[in-house]
Ligand SMILES: Nc1ncnc2c1ncn2[C@@H]1O[C@H](COP(=O)(O)OP(=O)(O)O)[C@@H](O)[C@H]1O
């Protein structure tokens with residue numbers, strides 16, 4: 001009974017819009033149609049956009065693991081006081097909006113931006129590097145924005161690994177690398193997978209970074225949706241894209257939860 | 270892995286080890302030599318530095334001063350994984366993502382020993398701790414006692430000359446703990462490894478060890494055989510920590526006599542230095558003075574305040590005429606009952622000079 005208000009919110013704000021979305025995607029001129037879904041098979045723009053989106057999501061996920069793991073590892077090994085300092089620094093970007101951060105990257109990366117000026121000024125390169133208005137710029141900014149979603153679950157999982165386990169590994173003759181690979185890494189895996197799922201799924205729906213930093217060459221699913229509405233006023237097509245993306249996300253969750261129980265990913269066990 | 274010859278020599282020498290955390294000394298100038306094959310317990314209250322001492326031996330804590338020797342090898346600056354010391358941690362520290370067999374063969378894998386040699390060693394390690402057939406079990410499927418034995422097998426499979434145990438039985442219930450104590454002793458006899466065993470349970474320390482090292486506030490107070498610790502504690506701290514003793518303040522009279530109130534007491538043992546002395550009375554050393562006790566015995570007179578029937582014995586509480594209270598035991602048989610007094614009655618107790626132990630106040 002206590003759940004009733006929460007249930008009401010979920011139904012009104014989440015389930016009903018989704019049902020409406022699904023309804024939209026199979027309607028045209030007042031009748032039923034699968035035309036919007038057929039486009040996924042016939043229109044190369046559609047599946048290439050999906051391909052590029054998934055590729056960017058994979059790159060961003062891999063990079064956030066590579067960048068986030070050491071940060072979480074260091075933070076988990078520090079004393080309470082210093083780990084709070086590190087985590088605060090990780091979370092600091094949350095204090096500004098995604099839009100502001102995307103523009104900040106534009107200023108850093110553009111042709112006559114800070115990085116290119118510094119590099120040409122110091123004579124390291126002759127011509128400015130092409131850092132933005134392409135996939136590189138998009139990926140860069142997305143990594144920056146999503147890094148905390150990798151660091152936090154990793155940190156939480158690592159904090160729960162008893163220090164005695166690595167001590168035991170060492171006492172039994174395991175070199176630091178051996179103990180890391182055989183003991184610490186496997187035990188931190190649930191946090192890593194949680195972070196990977198979060199980052200991957202969030203990247204799939206990213207809009208601002210490809211729009212601002214992609215320079216029209218980086219075309220992601222969210223942009224396909226917005227073009228269909230803003231340019232073509234095609235609500236049915238836009239809805240069908242959203243539905244397909246949602247099904248993809250659902251399948252990812254399902255797949256991961258088959259591999260690792262959901263409670264373990266969320267750190268409740 | 271260390272060679273047979275070196276293993277035969279493995280004794281441990283802790284030389285003037287100190288560990289400071291800022292101004293606080295968790296370990297204060299500790300020296301301890303443990304012979305090859307010896308079973309030594311470190312006994313002390315919580316916070317006395319036991320785990321710190323084990324940490325220094327294992328290589329997880331770097332001493333602020335002093336050195337650690339394993340046989341003739343100075344290991345003070347050796348990293349833990351090169352020390353060849355088996356450690357059983359307080360909470361076993363088993364790897365939860367590995368099976369029993371994977372846990373136990375971890376040391377073999379870490380040393381890159383040929384996989385063909387593993388099955389035999391695993392089988393004999395499992396047999397040693399009576400877990401044959403358990404190699405594919407998950408750790409969370411095991412009971413506390415079984416986990417304990419997996420930890421033991423894992424720490425022993427690489428045949429370390431020295432095994433450290435940090436309160437390995439403290440998480441087990443009483444019955445299991447006593448069984449494991451016997452099993453550990455048996456294993457120690459069979460393997461002949463040197464064992465340093467940390468506990469805060471004085472009974473466990475006394476029953477299992479060749480020698481017991483008593484720690485207090487980062488210092489070693491006394492290192493002795495269980496018998497000597499019980500009968501000849503070095504000071505009031507040890508006397509209070511070991512056994513069921515009553516301590517009464519006494520004054521020095523001469524080199525062999527002290528005074529308890531008006532009563533002079535002879536001791537057959539060397540008188541400790543210092544002026545702040547205490548008489549240590551264990552209840553089992555007192556007998557009722559009925560004329561049959563040796564002539565030389567010290568006598569203590571008082572009044573019975575209470576009696577407590579405890580099955581095999583009767584505990585009698587006595588208030589001494591010269592101040593102080595103590596208790597002694599009478600066997601709950603016919604002879605014992607014949608000597609029984611009721612509360613309020615006067616009684617005289619005899620204490621042999623050999624049993625008259627005088628200790629200085631702990632510094
Ligand atoms: N890393 C540390 N920093 C500061 N003090 C410590 C640290 N480790 C242990 N201590 C202190 O050293 C003392 C001895 O600790 P420990 O060796 O764990 O005692 P025991 O195992 O006998 O209970 C304790 O007072 C403890 O608070």
Ligand SMILES: [Mg+2]
Nearest residue numbers: 316319320321
């Ligand atoms: Mg301890």
